[in-house]
Amino acid sequence: MSEFCIESLTVTRINVPLIKPISMAFGAVSTAHILLVRIRDSDGVKGVGEATLLGGPHWNEESAESALAIIETYLAPAIKGVKFSGIEALSNRLVSLVRRNSLARSAVEKAAFDLIGRRLGVPISDLLGGRCRQEIPVAWTLSNGGAEREISDGEEAIEKRAHACFKLKFGHADPSDDIARASKIIDHFSGRARVIADVNQGWDEVTAARAFPALQEAGLLAIEQPLPAENLEGIARLRHGLGFDVIADEAATGPEATFKLAAALAASAVSLKPSRDGGLLATKRTAAIADAAGMKLYGGGMIETSVGTAASAHVYATVPKLTFGCELFGPLKLVEDIVQDSVKIKGGALKVPESPGLGVEIDEEKIARLVTGEPITRVYLAPFDQSENRV
Ligand SMILES: [Mg+2]
Structure with missing residues (x-):
């Protein structure tokens, strides 16, 4: 150059x-x-x-x-x-x-x-070693607070885009309610879609120990970050003999953290996230460490626009083994994307962009509409309202 x-x-x-x-x-x-x-x-x-x-x-x-x-x-x-x-x-x-x-x-x-x-x-995928795949299977999140509505959402997701993996958000309801909900959903979609549950650090070790046998019996594919990120020993104890995968997410903050997870036997899989790993190069290193330790990989997402989604897709496309596919459905969850043509998700998979760089072009008019002028947003979270229909 x-x-x-x-x-x-x-x-x-x-x-x-x-x-x-x-x-x-x-x-x-x-x-x-x-x-x-x-x-x-x-x-x-x-x-x-x-x-x-x-x-x-x-x-x-x-x-x-x-x-x-x-x-x-x-x-x-x-x-x-x-x-x-x-x-x-x-x-x-x-x-x-x-x-x-x-x-x-x-x-x-x-x-x-x-x-x-x-x-x-x-x-970008060419700059990272080249692609192992042109398309990446995409999971879909079900998290609107009830099995019946989530089954309905799941049916719609299968019909519209042929998703074959669902992710349930756990941890804001009573664990027994989460288990019952997961069991119904796994049973309903049996043979058509697998289910991963994400607890976002919401359980303690005893709660997880009580929940795991029922979730294994129900046929759960994997559970993500059941315990607080710091509790590596707890996960290592719980994983012994377990019949589904434990994915580290909040605990997997890049190459060094993934090395520690591997050494502590505190996960059987790792969720990659370039934004959290420290960039695309850090994600490549994280994936290499996890793979060398025999851990499976999942392409994590952070509900990003097509800009961040494309960046993640490029690096995920270069990872030799991406056992659980990805959750790069961000643009589908936002009221508006910020590019001219959003990344394509159909047939249950995201098509990795092929044009130079990210392969997406930002749309200045859309961006201008979304710039609020608010210098600081102090409130990030809304309180739970179980009466409200949620994604
Ligand atoms: Mg997660």
């Missing part, structure tokens, strides 16, 4: 409401808080990256406000005007400047990947 530098970096703050709130163990999320990072190089080539803060500091340590401050105060000044010498070097520079704060760093790294892909005329 000829010599160039990144001349500008701007961050746009967007709040996109969800079509229906999603109930999780910590509360109901109704809005995706998005930071859109846009860079332009000295030749005029552009790149875009996304950080979506779903649930804000209730979910992990970052918020839209903190990520915005990290990008504008620490990351942007360090890369603007500096000769570009490769994405590994840029990613390493971001880590050396800012520890943790993965969402902030990953948004900048994604924008750099998009820009380099456009400069070279290749999709």
